[in-house]
Amino acid sequence: EIVLTQSPATLSLSPGERATLSCRASQSVVNFLAWYQQKPGQAPRLLIYYGSNRATGVPARFNGSGSGTDFTLTISSLEPEDFAVYYCHQRLSWPGTLGQGTTVEIK
């Protein structure tokens, strides 16, 4: 099974700051990696797919990069609505595996 390790577990930042989230796979997932945002009581929201493709309606401040085993989600300037939990998910092999999540909290 492919294990995804996200870091850090928690990121404490202020609005306007840059957030950099990491997702590392135990073996190559090529570019079959997505990033999701989830807020309490809400369904997950797809942000990035195929490693770097922004989903429809996702603001340009969200950028995904990486391939193989190392991936990064960057939020260039945090807006108040961006404080949430972020998950990476690989779907190279069904049903895929999920990272344990990074919580981006207000400092």
Next chain:
Amino acid sequence: QVQLVQSGAEVKKPGTSVKVSCKASGYTFTTYDITWVRQAPGQGWLEWMGWIRPYNGHTNYAQKFQGRVTMTTDTATNTAYMELRTLRSDDTAVYYCARDSSTTWTDSWGQGTLVTVSS
């Protein structure tokens, strides 16, 4: 706009079954798969259960749920269904449906259906 509207919360006893519906609108139902994902309350863990292709009814279930889950669709009403049988307390979760494709992945999600399994 694309919308997936799920059925309401359910309370079930252990050993029984639940069937959750997911009504799609705003797109051609048969051109996307429907994926089902669940999340235990208060837990961050999202669990991919399986998917169904409304175009031809083809399904692919995660090994963990094989034999206990059945996914179906009704193309006349643009509705997908997920039935989970022999419920246990650890099946208590919010169940989500999501529109899925190889080109746009799970880009739209239902609001979730809480299924509580309790004696």
